[in-house]
Amino acid sequence: MKDVHVAMLSPMPPLVIEGVGRDFTLIRGWEAPDRNALVAEVGPHVRGLAAGGHVAIDGALFDRLPKLEIVSSFGVGYDHIDAAEAGRRGIVVTNTPDVLTDEVADLAVALLLATLRHIPQVDRYVRAGKWLDKPYPLTATLRGRKVGILALGRIGRAIARRLEGFGVEISYHGRQRQADVPYAYHPTLLGMAEAVDTLLSVAPGGAETANIVDAAVLAALGPNGIFVNVGRGSVVDEPALVAALRDGVILSAGLDVFADEPRVPPELIAMDHVVLLPHVGSASVETRRAMGQLVVDNLVSWFGGKGPMTPVPETPWRPAGGAAA
Numbered sequence: 001m002k003d004v005h006v007a008m009l010s011p012m013p014p015l016v017i018e019g020v021g022r023d024f025t026l027i028r029g030w031e032a033p034d035r036n037a038l039v040a041e042v043g044p045h046v047r048g049l050a051a052g053g054h055v056a057i058d059g060a061l062f063d064r065l066p067k068l069e070i071v072s073s074f075g076v077g078y079d080h081i082d083a084a085e086a087g088r089r090g091i092v093v094t095n096t097p098d099v100l101t102d103e104v105a106d107l108a109v110a111l112l113l114a115t116l117r118h119i120p121q122v123d124r125y126v127r128a129g130k131w132l133d134k135p136y137p138l139t140a141t142l143r144g145r146k147v148g149i150l151a152l153g154r155i156g157r158a159i160a161r162r163l164e165g166f167g168v169e170i171s172y173h174g175r176q177r178q179a180d181v182p183y184a185y186h187p188t189l190l191g192m193a194e195a196v197d198t199l200l201s202v203a204p205g206g207a208e209t210a211n212i213v214d215a216a217v218l219a220a221l222g223p224n225g226i227f228v229n230v231g232r233g234s235v236v237d238e239p240a241l242v243a244a245l246r247d248g249v250i251l252s253a254g255l256d257v258f259a260d261e262p263r264v265p266p267e268l269i270a271m272d273h274v275v276l277l278p279h280v281g282s283a284s285v286e287t288r289r290a291m292g293q294l295v296v297d298n299l300v301s302w303f304g305g306k307g308p309m310t311p312v313p314e315t316p317w318r319p320a321g322g323a324a325a
């Protein structure tokens with residue numbers, strides 16, 4: 001398949017670079033001093049795109065890649081890709097679901113516990129030698145909490161399964177009720193926030209979810225409220241979150257994702273009662289390797305004539321004469 005040109009516009013893990021380079025002619029766009037000029041030069045030959053990072057992949061780029069057949073994206077979220085536009089143009093978009101589900105769910109629970117029990121803060125306390133002076137103040141607890149999960153997809157369900165073991169009350173909000181889960185469904189996010197004291201967001205980004213966790217939702221959680229976000233930063237109105245944390249409208253937050261990564265609002269950095277992570281939900285060696293392999297496998301499968309392995313719903317694959325895969 002060396003006659004197939006696959007472009008990589010932003011840097012990706014070595015396994016993906018090697019895997020794509022082994023099977024295809026890899027266009028190393030992330031190394032080009034002038035990416036625009038490179039796209040103008042090689043764009044007409046490019047049939048595949050291996051996409052990492054969160055650089056926008058939209059109609060304007062598709063216009064410059066007239067032979068593009070597939071965008072194989074690293075990560076389960078693909079809000080930076082205009083998948084609907086890709087679908088209209090017959091371009092397949094694939095992501096990396098499943099292989100990261102348990103890793104992100106583990107991290108979500110760890111972040112929830114770290115936020116409640118001040119795990120980073122108590123580590124800092126010991127290192128600063130303050131334990132010698134007096135014990136660390138008592139913290140909040142997971143005991144007796146009511147946890148509302150925002151978006152009960154694969155990862156949300158994996159989080160819920162873990163939380164069952166912690167004996168907390170679990171409910172969820174999403175576009176629709178899911179018949180096969182034992183958790184209470186709330187048709188509105190505000191309604192769920194009023195009923196719980198802990199909101200855990202796994203919601204994907206995009207126009208539909210932008211700023212849905214707003215000042216009213218945060219206020220509804222109450223002064224004992226905890227907000228944990230492992231989905232996308234765009235889901236929360238960040239200035240409203242900063243204000244709610246500053247004014248004691250909610251108790252605390254554990255955040256793995258932010259509106260403008262890797263920039264984190266200085267107001268949050270200055271707060272000692274929040275836990276901040278640099279978007280590491282899926283960031284273990286093993287899981288990132290599995291994600292990278294799936295990026296390569298989708299390209300190999302597609303150009304080998306076997307269709308995409310994990311197409312996103314906006315670009316379902318229909319084999320000639322068949323139903324959507």
Ligand code: 8YV
Binds near residue numbers: 053074077078281282
């Ligand atoms: C990825 C993520 O690591 O999968 C996702 O949607 O947010 C992370 O797991 C990230 O997208 C890679 O840039």
